[in-house]
Amino acid sequence: MEKVPYQGQTLTRWRVGNSTFLALPEKGARLMNWNLTLGDGSVRDVLYWPENADFADIAKVRGGNPILFPFNGRCFDQGEIFFWRAADGVRRPIPLHGIARQAEFKITHLDARGFSAQLVPGAEAQAAYPFDYEFSITYRFEPFGLTCEFALTNLGREPLPWSAGHHFYFTLPWSEGLTRSDYLIRIPATKRLKQDPTGALIAGPALQPEESMSNKALIDTFHTGLRSNEVIFGEKGRPGDITVRLGGEKIPPPDATFVTWSLADDSPFFCVEPWMGPANAAGHKVGLHLVPPGQTQKFSVSVGVR
Secondary structure: OEEEEEOOEEEEEEEEOOEEEEEEOOEOOEEEEEEEEOOOOOEEEEEOOOOOOOHHHHHHOOOOEOEEEOEOOOOEEOOEEOEEEOOOOOEEEOOOOEOOOOOEEEEEEEEOOEEEEEEEOOHHHHHHOOOOEEEEEEEEEEOOEEEEEEEEEEOOOOOEEEEOEEOOEEEOOOOOOOOHHHEEEEOOEEEEEEEOOOOOEEEOOOOOOEEEOOOHHHOOEEEEEEOOOEEEEEEOOOOOOEEEEEOOOOOOOOOOEEEEEOOOOOOOEEEEEEEOOOOOHHHHOOOOEEEOOOOEEEEEEEEEEO
16 A cells, blocks of 8 residues: 555555555545556556546546445436435435535545545535435455445434445456457346436336447446346456446345446446436435434445456
């Protein structure tokens, strides 16, 4: 573990076996890059990070793993975007993907295998989610993978709603000369959903259990009703697949969701995102979780290369 100066920031770098991880825990608890040294000495970027990223507006940086909390995606209140309404009946503003990816965090633990950090709510967070709580993130790094756990503790007197997740920007393609059509993804979903312009969930595309990653129907699709907690993708007929696991149970809760997304056909990344539920959970209640007063709920994901 070492500190690294980069574009006016001080990053933390971990080297664990064949893997190198680069993070900025104090800004959004953002894991920025993960690369893997292969047997021939070459380096493969697993997580994509763009050059010349604007750290002053880190929420808009397309790279690494933005943390989505307290809600994923776009929230709506009575059809109006970027608002939500809690059980107290108050309408509150909520940015895209919530308040964590652009928030300040304080490091609570740091060692040779990872870190823990706790959200420090600023003005935006207090306006969007003005409750008494602690939200912390713990990363543990391995030679060929990582685990990230969220913990939300309710310090108040009323149930605390949340439906959080991850926005992993995976480098794709990762081999020179290949395109998305050379990659396959296996998603064990029984239901696909989309979000309409009012925030409601509607039927999504009909997809096979294994699809080419060039299939445009994958973009902005919610995959739910999961028969297992693993999504696997990689190059056809070659080793080095990536496995993303949602939770610790082989069969996740029925509303647990994987999201597939990318910005454009030629973007150097493809996002595979494990979420607690589909977008706008606070509105339609699908995938919405409630933390009772005085209790803590956790959400864990892991990613590995094999």
